[in-house]
Amino acid sequence: MISLRLQLPYxxxxxxxxxxxxxxxxxxxxxxxxxxSNLIKQHFSHKPAFCINVDPFLQCRCRIVFTGIAQNHFKxxxxxxxxxxxxxxxxxxxQHAQPQKVSVSTLSALLRKCGTAKSLxxxxxxxxxxxxxxxxxxxxxxxxxxxTYDKCGSVKDAEKTFQALLKKDIVSWNMMIAAYAQHxxxxxAYHLFCSLVNQGLKPDKVTFLNMLAxxxxxxxxxxxxxxxxxxxxxxxxxxxxxxxxxxxxxGKCGSVEDAxxxxxxxxxxxxxxxxxxxxxxxxxxxxxxxxxxxxxxQKAGVRMNKITFITMLNSCTNLQALPAGKIFHTFIVExxxxxxxxxxxxxxxxxxxxxxxxxxxxxxxRLPLKGDIVLWTAMITxxxxxxxxxxxxxxxxxxxxxxxxxxRITFASMLEAIANEALYLEGKLLHFHxxxxxxxxxxxxxxALVTMYSKCGSTRDxxxxxxxxxxxxxxxxxALIASYAQQGQGKEVIRFFQSxxxxxxxxxxxxxxxxLSACSRAGMVDEACYYFTMMKGEYKVKPNVEHYxxxxxxxxxxGRVKEADELLREMPYxxxxxxxxxxxxxxxxxxxxxxxxxxxDYVFEINPQDAAASLWLAGSKAQEEDxxxxxxxxLFHQMQN
DNA sequence: ATAGGGTTAG
Numbered sequence: 001m002i003s004l005r006l007q008l009p010y011x012x013x014x015x016x017x018x019x020x021x022x023x024x025x026x027x028x029x030x031x032x033x034x035x036x037s038n039l040i041k042q043h044f045s046h047k048p049a050f051c052i053n054v055d056p057f058l059q060c061r062c063r064i065v066f067t068g069i070a071q072n073h074f075k076x077x078x079x080x081x082x083x084x085x086x087x088x089x090x091x092x093x094x095q096h097a098q099p100q101k102v103s104v105s106t107l108s109a110l111l112r113k114c115g116t117a118k119s120l121x122x123x124x125x126x127x128x129x130x131x132x133x134x135x136x137x138x139x140x141x142x143x144x145x146x147x148t149y150d151k152c153g154s155v156k157d158a159e160k161t162f163q164a165l166l167k168k169d170i171v172s173w174n175m176m177i178a179a180y181a182q183h184x185x186x187x188x189a190y191h192l193f194c195s196l197v198n199q200g201l202k203p204d205k206v207t208f209l210n211m212l213a214x215x216x217x218x219x220x221x222x223x224x225x226x227x228x229x230x231x232x233x234x235x236x237x238x239x240x241x242x243x244x245x246x247x248x249x250x251g252k253c254g255s256v257e258d259a260x261x262x263x264x265x266x267x268x269x270x271x272x273x274x275x276x277x278x279x280x281x282x283x284x285x286x287x288x289x290x291x292x293x294x295x296x297x298q299k300a301g302v303r304m305n306k307i308t309f310i311t312m313l314n315s316c317t318n319l320q321a322l323p324a325g326k327i328f329h330t331f332i333v334e335x336x337x338x339x340x341x342x343x344x345x346x347x348x349x350x351x352x353x354x355x356x357x358x359x360x361x362x363x364x365x366r367l368p369l370k371g372d373i374v375l376w377t378a379m380i381t382x383x384x385x386x387x388x389x390x391x392x393x394x395x396x397x398x399x400x401x402x403x404x405x406x407x408r409i410t411f412a413s414m415l416e417a418i419a420n421e422a423l424y425l426e427g428k429l430l431h432f433h434x435x436x437x438x439x440x441x442x443x444x445x446x447x448a449l450v451t452m453y454s455k456c457g458s459t460r461d462x463x464x465x466x467x468x469x470x471x472x473x474x475x476x477x478x479a480l481i482a483s484y485a486q487q488g489q490g491k492e493v494i495r496f497f498q499s500x501x502x503x504x505x506x507x508x509x510x511x512x513x514x515x516l517s518a519c520s521r522a523g524m525v526d527e528a529c530y531y532f533t534m535m536k537g538e539y540k541v542k543p544n545v546e547h548y549x550x551x552x553x554x555x556x557x558x559g560r561v562k563e564a565d566e567l568l569r570e571m572p573y574x575x576x577x578x579x580x581x582x583x584x585x586x587x588x589x590x591x592x593x594x595x596x597x598x599x600x601d602y603v604f605e606i607n608p609q610d611a612a613a614s615l616w617l618a619g620s621k622a623q624e625e626d627x628x629x630x631x632x633x634x635l636f637h638q639m640q641n
Numbered sequence: 642a643t644a645g646g647g648t649t650a651g
Contacts, residue, residue: 209642244642275643307643345645377646409647416648447648478649513650546651
């Protein structure tokens with residue numbers, strides 16, 4: 001074994017070996033968290049000369065180890081700059097050392113590393129080097145830079161690089177379009193595409209693939225259609241990739257008809273095409289069509305892959321089809337023995353959501369992928385869905401012993417479990433844990449925290465979390481308002497409702513349930529009616545049974561039994577046992593015989609076991625008998641005498 | 642070109 005220590009910074013190490021044979025070269029950095037390939041090259045059958053690219057910004061020592069038959073036959077070893085310290089091998093001094101020269105390919109390789117490592121600071125550093133070497137207008141590097149900035153999450157820097165480039169080639173445009181699309185600036189991507197075309201430049205296949213990927217929601221169907229038209233006019237014949245991308249685009253934009261039209265006309269289809277079409281159906285909730293398509297796919301003799309299976313399992317879930325899911329499971333075990341984490345997790349969640357926690361657990365236990373956070377979260381969520389909060393807590397603890405770090409979604413799920421059990425102390429601990437993992441500012445985690453504290457009875461903590469949030473969405477407001485509504489603090493709820501409007505967030509049916517129930521608990525009749533009207537008028541929220549029941553309850557409780565009764569009869573829903581029972585209760589308190597009799601009849605009709613209704617009807621009958629007795633009192637009296 | 646886990650009411 002020969003090893004070599006490098007005094008950094010280095011750009012490139014060049015190794016030339018004199019003989020043919022096996023040579024292993026390992027590279028390791030002492031204290032680096034950057035990605036660095038371990039095994040560089042293994043076997044040389046001829047001319048064993050190659051380069052190792054070393055990240056010049058590593059602030060650590062790098063060690064390269066050579067083993068294998070050819071290890072003692074180095075002809076020379078040189079670097080692009082600096083010098084080498086060798087442990088046990090004397091080599092010729094570096095002959096090709098050119099201290100200040102950096103090759104374009106080296107810089108490009110370094111940029112790629114920065115991109116995959118998502119290291120914006122390093123990317124900027126290399127950008128600086130590029131400028132220093134006067135390579136700013138090199139298209140190859142500039143394009144690579146746009147890509148790197150995109151991967152590092154900085155559209156701004158990508159944009160600057162793109163604009164600074166004087167002679168943009170089609171790759172530059174494509175990279176910039178992809179960067180916009182990746183970061184949710186679909187409209188920017190579209191505008192860029194338009195200006196590209198307007199400048200008389202020719203978009204290529206990649207341009208179209210990027211543009212189609214940028215149409216990822218019903219809002220972009222119009223753009224998608226335009227691109228589709230352009231695409232057909234631009235190419236005489238579209239290849240399978242482009243057509244599949246079209247299916248995918250129409251699927252994501254919610255137009256299955258268009259997707260199907262493309263699919264239907266295709267002469268050649270592969271696994272991806274079939275899966276994309278299934279995905280388009282699945283997107284619209286057309287799970288049966290997914291299943292039918294899978295049968296056709298089988299008949300067409302196209303072998304399914306992992307992604308096809310995942311899509312199909314999803315449809316089983318949507319159809320609540322446990323038997324079908326089980327059949328697919330056996331099928332998958334036959335076809336895909338190395339199912340991998342995503343497919344394994346999909347199976348766990350299919351079983352859980354199709355009503356078989358046992359199968360989900362069995363699947364989970366058999367999977368060897370215990371280092372995967374998504375798998376753990378799926379299993380924890382399954383327990384929460386089955387109301388097994390203690391089991392969820394237990395799993396969470398077990399997960400930590402595997403050194404798997406909880407993420408925002410795990411916390412959201414765990415907080416729900418704790419909220420259901422109203423475990424205040426555990427909730428606090430989990431809150432601290434979330435702070436440690438730096439996910440407490442996440443909107444979903446914050447919303448779950450607000451709810452957790454609210455259900456644990458601490459409106460104060462809930463409000464504190466809410467106030468510390470950088471931004472609020474509809475769910476945040478609903479969670480906060482629900483917390484105060486539960487305490488019956490009608491005035492506070494109305495105050496928050498106003499603030500919510502000030503933040504330009506529109507209330508939905510859940511907000512109004514909270515507002516109305518708060519008014520109801522606080523006995524605020526006029527306010528309740530006011531918000532009920534506002535909900536229907538100003539916000540166009542269609543009231544459901546709960547909303548009506550809430551108002552009817554309140555009207556009954558304050559003695560406006562007649563109005564309550566009318567509301568229940570007028571509403572476009574069947575009132576149900578709860579609604580009539582509640583009215584019956586109100587009639588009892590306010591001694592309203594007329595409406596009480598009817599209400600009791602309805603309750604008794606729905607549920608003859610209902611004690612209150614039976615009692616009322618019996619009482620009512622007794623009263624009738626009493627009345628009869630009173631009317632005929634004298635007669636009885638006379639008869640007795 | 643196709644892909645697994647999440648938050649709000651009663």
